[in-house]
Amino acid sequence: MKQLVCISKTPETTTQIKLSGDSSQLDVAGINYILNPYDEWYALVRAIELKEQIGGTVTVVNVGDASNDVVIRKALAIGADDAIRIDQTPDSALSVAKAIAATVSSDGYDIVYCGKESIDYNGSQVGSMLSELLDVPFVPQAVNMTVEGSTATIQRDIEGGTETISVNTPFLISAAKGLAEQRIPNMRGIMMSKKKPLNVVSQDISDSSTTVTKYTLPAGKGSIKMIDADNMDELVRLLQEEAKVL
């Protein structure tokens, strides 16, 4: 089984978002970056489990500059065999998807994974766009997958439950919580990751149809009203008459 996992780099989850003076940019000073959790915990680990079970390879691909190599090496330490970094500054989900498609479309991957979303821009678009560009079926929000020969049975999250889907390779899935359990890289993995191939390729794809023009921070809450534990009737009244949510 030849597998590809698309990975992205995101600010660590405790990051407080700050804006630069004119609000047109995020202030990235001092931000620590991690592998996007959905890519790492679920997509990558499921691909590695499957390789351990039936053989084959796991390649990771990332679009970005050399500062991303740290998180790419982490994916190699967890157990990917090799990595591709497409040296291009991503300007939208579409340019990321196009760069990946242009790089891997003739490589014959059986299963391509994305995370359900990246926890920075929460777009959930790269998987859907990439599947279209690669002309393969796409199963979003996968929480369970078993593979038998070239057929996969996948459960995915839908509103209020799950849906079970059957699909033949090649296909693309996006990984949600439940697909696998997080793995912590061990010492041996970390040592080996330094020797594994990280191939840098270049693409020059840009997209001007979708641009972020401004960032804002959510309006904070006003002051809190504390209510006595023995006065829940008052809370209900406030929820009805003041907040108007009941």
Next chain:
Amino acid sequence: MVLVFVEHNNGTFKKAALEAVTYAKMTADTLGTDCKALVFGTAEEASELGKYGVSSVLSLSSDHLAHYDSQAYAAAVANVAKASGASVVVLNNNSTGVGITGRIAVKLDAGCASGVNSLPVKTDNGITVEKNIFSGKAISTINLTSPVSVISVTGNTIQPEVVGSPCSVESISADVPAPRTQVISQDKQQGTVAPLPEAELVVSAGRGMKGPENWGIIEALADALGATTACSRPVADTGWRPHHEHVGQTGVAIRPNLYIAAGISGAIQHLAGVNSSKCIVVINKDPEAPFFKAADYGICADLFDVVPKLTEAIKKAKA
């Protein structure tokens, strides 16, 4: 023309679907154009969409659309959008939308914004919309400048609004490729409460509950309200509650009207996914719990005492 793709369940429309219609109608008004709805198959209530402002409903029937398949669905929507000359395509950002929004954008060579939570604003060179990023820690304004744009709308962004009367339903045809995935089964929880991403009222609980055996009081409160239950990440990780209840930066991001949090400390990753809630009530026995800084109403007390009392008060108010 603004084309809105509207899903139906055996002929009837869920509130989220009607929200998308109202969103599309308001978008059309902003752009000075009209709005049409696309439904797959025949929906008994299709003409009712006219009440929410569409000038007509396009009904597309094909064996290839019997089950959800992102390729078939996206091709169908894109082909209808092309044939009808749509300049904006609107759909819900739900489990259907998430598979097809990007595919439709590629097919239409369209600018694309997903998970949008504001109405579009017209600019010199296109439209701008807003969406939450970092699961609600910030908001981005996105400019879409291509001739065609695709927008997926987050649940509870606007309320459905009746502005007209029933309209005509027109059967249309379009090229739809054969699906390459097969839906084997669907397993939906029984019951009538809204699934978490669509819920208007949410009751959530965390590690302060001490153990899964204590969740009866949370379920009783949710029942009294008609609310959906949620939980913090460690609660789902330890298997006290199912994964799909996990809200936060690495779980579901929600924006209900009311979010009640019991025994949740309010870690930054938790707040990220819930701070777009219109009203937040926090029940915590620790006066220093960070969640109190992000709440509208707070009760600093033992949840095992407070939650049943709140349930009684709600029942009394509803009686």
